[in-house]
Amino acid sequence: MTNTHHGITVKETSTGTRLLATAAASIIALVATADDASAETFPLDTPILLSDVAAAQADAGTTGTLSRALQDIAGITNPLTVVVRVAEGADDAERDTNIIGTDAGGVKTGLQALLAAETIVGVKPTILAVPGAETIAVVGEMSATAVKLGAQAYAEIPAATKEDAVTFRGNFSSRNLMLFWPGLVDQHVGAVAAAQRAYIDATDGFQKTLSNVAVTGVTGTDTPISFDILSPATDAGYLNDNDITTIIRRDGFRFWGNRTVSDDPLFAFESAARTAEIIKKTVADGHVWAIDKPISATLIKDIVAGINSAFRTMVQAGELLGGKAWLNENANLATQLAGGALTIDYDYTPVVPAESLTFNQRITDSYTFTLLN
Numbered sequence: 547m548t549n550t551h552h553g554i555t556v557k558e559t560s561t562g563t564r565l566l567a568t569a570a571a572s573i574i575a576l577v578a579t580a581d582d583a584s585a586e587t588f589p590l591d592t593p594i595l596l597s598d599v600a601a602a603q604a605d606a607g608t609t610g611t612l613s614r615a616l617q618d619i620a621g622i623t624n625p626l627t628v629v630v631r632v633a634e635g636a637d638d639a640e641r642d643t644n645i646i647g648t649d650a651g652g653v654k655t656g657l658q659a660l661l662a663a664e665t666i667v668g669v670k671p672t673i674l675a676v677p678g679a680e681t682i683a684v685v686g687e688m689s690a691t692a693v694k695l696g697a698q699a700y701a702e703i704p705a706a707t708k709e710d711a712v713t714f715r716g717n718f719s720s721r722n723l724m725l726f727w728p729g730l731v732d733q734h735v736g737a738v739a740a741a742q743r744a745y746i747d748a749t750d751g752f753q754k755t756l757s758n759v760a761v762t763g764v765t766g767t768d769t770p771i772s773f774d775i776l777s778p779a780t781d782a783g784y785l786n787d788n789d790i791t792t793i794i795r796r797d798g799f800r801f802w803g804n805r806t807v808s809d810d811p812l813f814a815f816e817s818a819a820r821t822a823e824i825i826k827k828t829v830a831d832g833h834v835w836a837i838d839k840p841i842s843a844t845l846i847k848d849i850v851a852g853i854n855s856a857f858r859t860m861v862q863a864g865e866l867l868g869g870k871a872w873l874n875e876n877a878n879l880a881t882q883l884a885g886g887a888l889t890i891d892y893d894y895t896p897v898v899p900a901e902s903l904t905f906n907q908r909i910t911d912s913y914t915f916t917l918l919n
Contacts, residue, residue: 563848566832566856568865569824572747574619574627574740575660575671575697577645579610579634579679588612588631591647591655595667596627610634611678611734618677618737621763625744628671630659638681645679646687657691672823673743674699677734682717685725692722696823698806698816700743702735703727703790708771708781712788721806721813721822724756726791728769735793738764742801752824753865753897755816756791760798767793773802789814804899821866821896829853829892841888846873853892869894 580588584605588594596602600620606613612631619627632655635641647656654662657676664670674692676684680701692699703725705711711727718725726735742761746754771781773794778787782802785792791803806819813819832852839845850871857869871892878889 563851563855564832564835566828566852568856568860569672569827569831570626570669571672571752571820571824572625572744573669573671574625574673574675574744575630575663575695576612576615576619576627576737576740577630577632577657577660577676578612578615579632579641579644580607580612581634582607582609583612583631588629590631590633591659593628593630593659593663593666595669596629599624599627602629615675615677615734615737618733618763619741619744622738622741622761623745623748625673625741625748626669628660628663628667628669630656632656641679642681642683645676645684657687660691661694670827671695672697672820673740675734675736675740676701677736677740680704680736682714685718685723689718689720689723693720696827697722698743698820698823699723700736700739701725702729706769708785711785711790715788715790715807718807719809721808721810721819723807724791724803724805724816725789725807726793726801727785728767728771728793730764730793731766731768733764739791739801751863751865752820753817755804755899756801757804757899758800758802760800761793764793764799766799804901815896815899815901817899818896821894825869825894828856832856841883841886846888846890849890853890857892857894865897867895867897 587605599616603613603616606616632644635644645656647658649658660671674688674697676688685701688699688701699722703711703714705714705727715725726739729735730738738761739756743756746756746759771792773782774780782792782794786803789805789807791801794800794802804815806813806816808814833849836845836849850873853871857866860866861868869892871890874889874891877891
């Protein structure tokens with residue numbers, strides 16, 4: 547016999563467009579040294595989350611790079627900041643080894659510890675800086691870590707001349723890395739750039755590049771450079787031509803340069819590189835609900851509609867020029883669907899900075915007649 551219900555049974559199915567929240571764009575990750583910092587507040591090789599950067603300076607000690615970096619950030623904004631403190635080491639080589647870190651036996655140190663930040667502190671960094679310690683080896687590992695995190699790394703070039711800076715830049719090719727020269731007086735460029743990035747995210751959005759926004763608290767560069775808005779034949783022009791962001795003085799000090807060190811022209815602009823990572827995380831985080839759901843026409847429709855809704859919101863906010871998601875039938879063979887694999891395609895166009903502005907000036911005698919009026 548079968549059990550019967552003499553009445554009505556309601557079975558609920560959840561369908562419809564899910565709203566995708568744009569991924570957080572401005573969470574700073576900072577790897578720094580401070581042998582005299584509070585071990586309780588800043589345990590070695592352990593990601594800790596700061597919600598009040600200025601207040602944390604009281605426990606940051608006075609040696610190493612941590613206190614200065616926190617001060618640089620707090621002077622501009624107060625973003626969520628993930629800090630990994632590492633030991634200073636007996637010399638620069640040992641310090642670099644500590645910063646680069648290891649991942650062995652389930653224990654992560656230095657930069658590698660940031661890969662576990664989301665598990666430990668609940669947030670995933672999107673802006674990376676290792677201020678005051680940017681050697682070739684460290685910057686290389688910063689770039690690799692930024693790729694793994696889907697973050698953007700900001701690093702000062704340790705060079706005495708602009709020519710040496712260009713030589714240093716030649717060692718790297720990554721859309722997840724921006725390089726800066728020269729340095730600042732009594733400040734770490736990496737920390738200032740990271741803070742400025744977070745500030746611009748909050749005021750203008752992730753689609754606005756770091757360039758040409760006045761930076762609070764900067765008093766000067768450690769090497770003077772030439773700049774002329776009407777001529778590329780300057781130090782600033784030379785550096786920008788080689789994908790190095792510099793610092794100019796014009797109504798205050800400003801970062802001047804839009805470009806990563808990518809070898810792919812599609813990701814040459816910082817805005818394109820960051821947009822790609824933010825969309826990737828937005829789409830991924832927004833569809834955890836869909837994993838393990840039965841593959842059906844309704845599921846496909848809901849996923850596509852959710853992505854397209856997010857794109858419309860981004861376009862309206864000025865964060866994208868356009869974007870569209872769709873089901874690509876050629877990428878969804880019957881054997882793949884039977885194996886539980888569903889593929890959705892989407893494309894997008896990032897906002898492009900007006901890096902070069904041309905005015906066509908002409909002299910004419912057409913207005914001479916006004917002398918007679």
